[in-house]
Amino acid sequence: MAKPIPFNRRWLQNQQARAEAAADPTAAATPVVREQAQQLQAIICAALNVLEPDDEAFDPMALVRAYLQEPPREADPVLYARFESQCPGCGEPIRVGDPIVRHQQWGRYVHAHCRNRQQRAAVAYTIVARYPGICRHCGQPVHPGERITQVRGLGWIHEACAQQRQRDS
Ligand SMILES: [Zn+2]
Numbered sequence: 001m002a003k004p005i006p007f008n009r010r011w012l013q014n015q016q017a018r019a020e021a022a023a024d025p026t027a028a029a030t031p032v033v034r035e036q037a038q039q040l041q042a043i044i045c046a047a048l049n050v051l052e053p054d055d056e057a058f059d060p061m062a063l064v065r066a067y068l069q070e071p072p073r074e075a076d077p078v079l080y081a082r083f084e085s086q087c088p089g090c091g092e093p094i095r096v097g098d099p100i101v102r103h104q105q106w107g108r109y110v111h112a113h114c115r116n117r118q119q120r121a122a123v124a125y126t127i128v129a130r131y132p133g134i135c136r137h138c139g140q141p142v143h144p145g146e147r148i149t150q151v152r153g154l155g156w157i158h159e160a161c162a163q164q165r166q167r168d169s
Pocket residue numbers: 087088089090091092110111113114
């Protein structure tokens with residue numbers, strides 16, 4: 001006759017502990033987030049090679065709280081220009097790396113310091129061409145690196161062609 005399978009004692013104890021925890025409302029009082037926060041704190045402490053957050057000057061728990069909180073939603077995040085353009089606000093060039101922000105009313109990127117301008121610059125919008133194209137004023141190719149101006153109805157044309165149109169009109 002086969003030996004009866006012995007109960008796994010540890011398993012049984014675990015089951016009992018779980019049942020007791022479920023029955024005891026105070027046992028479930030520790031939220032999961034707190035556990036994650038403690039784990040995160042341990043990771044941060046280890047990474048920064050600090051022992052315990054007793055140091056008043058440095059509080060890893062503040063980092064943990066900041067990490068677990070929703071980041072504040074910023075309406076107009078400041079970006080950094082990745083290519084050259086012209087600021088519709090002041091008309092001055094926007095150079096690569098300049099802080100820029102989308103203007104609330106115009107929906108166009110302007111210098112960060114031009115975000116509150118109410119009036120657009122009167123100057124023509126001129127940039128350096130990044131891609132080859134065709135000028136719809138003179139019909140000649142637009143080469144990358146040439147200065148081009150945006151003209152209503154024609155799109156991007158040579159800056160010189162735009163200036164000539166202005167003189168002719
Ligand atoms: Zn500007």
